[in-house]
Amino acid sequence: MDNRKTRILVVDDEEIVRESMAGWLEKDGYTVATAPDGPTAVERLRAEPWSILLVDLKMPGMDGLGVLEEARKLRPDAVVVIMTAYATVDTAVTAMKMGAFDYLVKPFDPEELSLLTQKIVAQQALARENILLRKVLKREYRFRDLLSNSPKMHAVFDLARVAARSHSTILVQGESGTGKELLARAIHVESPRSTGPFVAVSCAALTETLLESELFGHEKGAFTGAVSRRKGKFEAAHGGTLFLDEIGDVSPKLQLDLLRVLEERRFSRVGGTESIQVDVRIIAATNRDLKKALEDGRFREDLYYRLNVIPITLPPLRQRREDLPLLVEHFLEHLGVELGRKLEAVSAEGMRLLTAHDWPGNVRELRNVLERAAVVASGPILDVADLGLLEVHTEERQGSEGLASLEEVERRHIAEVLRRTGGNVSHAARILGIDRVTLYSKIKRYELRKEPESGT
């Protein structure tokens, strides 16, 4: 086995100790460095990865326990062994509690040190192998950045892989937070256009006029405020992919404009006459029920058929609960890096709660719940209390005692949806299936704004 990859840092204030110990360990082929004091050790910890730290307990300034504490934060994978000349049970217990791997009383037998390093190296190799193995397995469960264990999603991945090869327009449908944008980006990256631009436009965020100029650009003086000529997103996406997000929110006039572009692959800027031709692959997405909008006459049938060449529907998270463990692990890994902390898992009881939850905000909601939990949790395990989810009440209670009125249930549900969407009324209205005006009136009636957390 190649020991060079095992990097050992010896931290001791005595030069002769550093020199002799480094010399001893080097002969096993390890990569060894030394630090004369705590602050230097912390600096080196920050700068490079380490496998093992052999740290003297008593040092002037920052002592061994101080280094141990920093090491647990900066390099949670590094194994820390504390060395001391005086064995006191108290410090040994403290060191172990703080996450030291072992505690050596100086001087120790060469055999002891030899066995200890071998044991650590073997364990770390095993851990690395496990991670590698998991990564290999994970690759089959993913389409670019989208992860899933569910057969429904695997069918989506297969379809998306094929669709990526073609130039046809794709319509991605799915509830809010199911990964529509992520999928659109993944398709772009997998497509022959991956070297071209990926341009995303949210059709819900802008007024009709602004969206029109955003999409098609405008000539100087096309409208008040159009002080210079501007290229639109269609032009910007030339040679690449244009992602039309929230296509269900587009006004009737723009629906017609879009229909023309899709039919003719050419358009002119607002206020202009020049006909511009672009080579753009369109992926549209919506979390609305387009079929229903069609029936209600809110969405043009001809546009729908132009967009719906390759339909891809992302199933909501509650229909693929088997994805929870994988997604939880994935998000914890990312959050851990972001927060610079080791996040190991959600407790068993916490997982039970996550599995029982309905996830109206889907994967985004899961991410938000975990992020919140990671921030409030004190250790590497996220527990029920950290998750901030309502306990699910199974129908254990008999009789009508304590049952809420329909109004009370509505009030509580709206409050909960508002909380999950971070108070975003448009988003919440969509989840609740009512328009924003109705939602505003309900918020007012139930006085939800003053105390958004009340009743939960």
Add this chain to the structure above:
Amino acid sequence: MGAIYLWWIGGGEVEERLMEEVRAQVERVLRYPARVWTSPERPVDTLDPARGQHLSTRILRWLLAARPPEADRVVAVTDVDLFIPVLTFVFGEAQLRGSAAVVSTARLRSNPGAPSADPRVVTARVAKECIHELGHTFGLIHCDDPRCVMARSVSVPQVDAKGGALCRDCRIRLEESRREVGGPHG
């Protein structure tokens, strides 16, 4: 032409038979000229009075200054017990890719459970440890082959268990390192 110098720096009388036998083994296994060197000079300030042992790292430092200039490498043999600060004892110490090494006969003389070992057994052990430490000066690190002289041995039974020669891999590595530094050909 340079050579490996074997130097008795013990407190007791020099054991000429032991030194000559070790010299022959070193020359044979490492394929490098070796000679026994005698000088009355002894290291100073290496004894730790509390431990009653000598600090081998200090002896190495002293050797670098005290060795004869014509020596390519020097391996000192001593009868005092050696240690490095964190360990209870060491059989010897060498500079990795350096030019000095030291080996103690103190523990190699004893047999677990018996007062002293057969002189031939002791000679074989000292030769193994000298070759081992010199191997380090040529850049060899510990070998996974338990029969190879470069296997790490941290107890007397482990010294006895390994052979006195280099395994094939270590022999190749030794040749390579010698080609790099350009030593004499044997």
